Amino acid sequence: MTAHQLKSEIVRKEQLAKDIIRLTLAAPEIAVRAIPGQFMMLKATDKMEPLLRRPFSIHQATSNGLVQILFKVVGAGSKFLADREQGDILDIVGPLGHGFDLPDDPSANLCLVGGGMGCAPLYFLTKRLLTNRLEGSLQLYLGATTAKELAVVKEDFENLGVKVFAATDDGSLGYHGFVTDLVAESLDKELRWQFYSCGPHPMMNKVARFCAAEKWPCQVSLETMMACGISACLGCTVRSSPAKLISSNKQFLHVCKDGPVFDSGDVAWTTAER
Ligand SMILES: Cc1cc2nc3c(=O)[nH]c(=O)nc-3n(C[C@H](O)[C@H](O)[C@H](O)COP(=O)(O)OP(=O)(O)OC[C@H]3O[C@@H](n4cnc5c(N)ncnc54)[C@H](O)[C@@H]3O)c2cc1C
Numbered sequence: 001m002t003a004h005q006l007k008s009e010i011v012r013k014e015q016l017a018k019d020i021i022r023l024t025l026a027a028p029e030i031a032v033r034a035i036p037g038q039f040m041m042l043k044a045t046d047k048m049e050p051l052l053r054r055p056f057s058i059h060q061a062t063s064n065g066l067v068q069i070l071f072k073v074v075g076a077g078s079k080f081l082a083d084r085e086q087g088d089i090l091d092i093v094g095p096l097g098h099g100f101d102l103p104d105d106p107s108a109n110l111c112l113v114g115g116g117m118g119c120a121p122l123y124f125l126t127k128r129l130l131t132n133r134l135e136g137s138l139q140l141y142l143g144a145t146t147a148k149e150l151a152v153v154k155e156d157f158e159n160l161g162v163k164v165f166a167a168t169d170d171g172s173l174g175y176h177g178f179v180t181d182l183v184a185e186s187l188d189k190e191l192r193w194q195f196y197s198c199g200p201h202p203m204m205n206k207v208a209r210f211c212a213a214e215k216w217p218c219q220v221s222l223e224t225m226m227a228c229g230i231s232a233c234l235g236c237t238v239r240s241s242p243a244k245l246i247s248s249n250k251q252f253l254h255v256c257k258d259g260p261v262f263d264s265g266d267v268a269w270t271t272a273e274r
């Protein structure tokens with residue numbers, strides 16, 4: 001699929017928490033093609049440093065040509081983006097990568113598990129999954145460190161009509177503990193579920209193992225450091241699982257091109273990939 005490089009205007013900036021920002025960008029060429037789980041590379045400087053673009057999931061793409069990113073400030077690149085204002089122009093490339101595969105069966109039971117900023121692509125995915133959905137359950141589990149990090153996005157999901165099962169590390173909102181424990185304790189295991197997950201590696205590793213034990217399909221969206229975003233630098237690779245190695249003859253997978261979304265069984269879940 002063709003990616004576009006655009007000069008894109010920030011049409012809205014929202015400060016959702018102290019260090020969490022949502023930018024709405026005018027990018028019709030990207031919005032019309034974007035699939036949930038795909039990402040964009042944003043130039044995050046007007047100087048020489050930091051040199052590289054930064055990857056961000058597409059949080060939402062609308063039919064009127066807008067795309068959103070939702071991000072946390074963790075370093076110089078995200079700080080640069082957080083300091084931009086409405087009307088500023090950003091240099092962006094997208095849509096990139098392989099997104100989530102939507103279920104063929106409109107009555108499949110779907111379970112979405114997001115941790116931290118992993119909620120960003122799950123919003124776009126939830127909107128697509130709800131389109132033409134006839135029956136079957138959709139359960140959404142979101143985990144974060146504190147209520148402050150979770151509250152705003154939780155409300156956005158609830159406005160789509162989705163019940164959110166929330167977990168926080170400090171117990172300030174919802175279940176006190178890991179979101180994966182909440183899933184294990186509350187999901188109806190009599191049903192067959194199809195999982196979608198995005199968040200920290202240890203969380204997705206747990207989700208992947210849980211699904212493997214139940215023999216449920218599971219797609220995960222991986223985050224690795226990325227330099228080019230277009231499969232040219234080898235900076236983003238993860239090791240294939242033994243099964244994937246046999247079926248594809250690929251020892252390594254490019255998160256930027258083969259992913260970021262993978263079947264959880266395709267990835268070797270070692271600590272090296274965390
Ligand atoms: C496909 C993809 C989609 C992403 N989507 C989002 C999103 O929707 N929202 C969001 O907040 N973040 C997202 N990220 C992570 C985001 O790209 C990084 O936080 C950002 O690049 C950090 O840049 P920086 O210059 O601010 O920080 P840096 O100074 O580069 O790094 C600051 C710290 O963050 C760590 N870090 C940097 N990049 C990554 C990474 N890719 N994975 C794990 N740790 C990293 C560094 O090791 C360092 O400790 C995504 C990453 C990928 C690969």
Ligand code: FES
Binds near residue numbers: 225228234237254
């Ligand atoms: S980021 Fe360069 S190969 Fe994936």
